[in-house]
Amino acid sequence: MVDRSGLLGLSWRQMRYESKSFWRTPIAAFFTIFFPLMFLLLFAALFGDELIEIPGRSPFSVAQFYAPALAAFAAGSATYTNIGVSTAFARDQGILKRFRGAPLPVPAYMIGKISSSVWIAFVASALMLTVGALFYDVSLAPERLPAALITFLLGAGCFAGLGLALGALAPTGEGSPAIANATYLPLAFASEVFIAVGDPPTWLKVIGDVFPLKHFVNAFQDAFNPLTDDLALRPFDWAVMAGWGLFGALIAWRFFAWQPRETGAAKPRRGRRQAAD
DSSP, X not given: OOOHHHHHHHHHHHHHHHHHHHHTOHHHHIIIIIHHHHHHHHHHHHHTTOEEOOTTSOOEEHHHHHHHHHHHHHHHIIIIIHHHHHHHHHHHXXXXXXXXXXXXXXXXXXXXXXHHHHXXXXXXXXXXXXXXXXXHOOOOOGGGHHHHHHHHHHHHHHHHHHHHHHHHHOSOTTTHHHHHHHHHHHHHHHTTSSOXXXXXXXXXXXXXXXXXXHHHHHHHHHHHOTTOOSOOOOHHHHHHHHHHHHHHHHHHXXXXXXXXXOOTTHHHHHHHHHHHO
C-alpha cells in the first residue's frame, strides 16, 4: 500500500522527468509544438478571410476552422505519438525494466507519464489558440469554456490511452515512430484536419466518423465558432472519445510488457554465439 501523498509526490517527480526528457529531444518538440503551428500560418496566408462551409455545421472563417483543428491535432500528437514512441523505446532500452524493479510504484509511473503528455498537449494547443487569438481573431465565448475544457481533456485522455496501446503493441522501439505516423497522419486527413471536404467519399466519411480524431476536432471547433448559437456541448463526440480511450487502455493493460522483447533477428545471433562456445 502506497501513501497517497507519497504517490502524488512520486507522480509529480515522474511527470517532471518525462517533461524534461521531451524538451531535451528537439525534433520531438518541433514536430509536436511548432509543426502544426506552421500549418496554421500557411493556411491563413493562403486562404485569408475565406468562409468555409460544411454541410450540417455553422460556417467557419479560415482561422476559426484551422486553429482549433490544428490545436486538437497537436494535442493528439503530444499524447498518442509521444506516449507510444517513448514507451516502446523505454521498453527496448531496458528503462521500463529498471522502473519495474525500482521503488517507484507502477501507478506513479503511469500517472507521471500521462500527466506529462497531457501538459505538453495543453502547451501545444494553448500556443496554437493564442496565435489564433492574437493575429486571426479566434475567440472563445466564456459560456463555452466548460465545453472546450471537457473536449480537450477527453481528447487528450483518449489519445493517451491509444498511445499506451501503441507502445504495448509496437514490436520494436525503432519501428514505433513509423507506426505512429502511418496511423495518425492518414487519420488526420480523413478527419478533415488539413482539408475541409464538403462532400467526401463514403469510405472516407466512415473512417472519419468511426475513429476519434474527427470527433475531437469537430467538438473543439464548435467551441470556438462564434456562429454556433449553443453551448457547444457534444455528448456523442465525447462518448466516442471516451470509448476509444478506454479501448486503448484495455489493449495496453492486456499487452503491456516491462521487459525488452527479443526480436526474431536477435535470437539467431545468440544461437550462433552459443554454438561457437
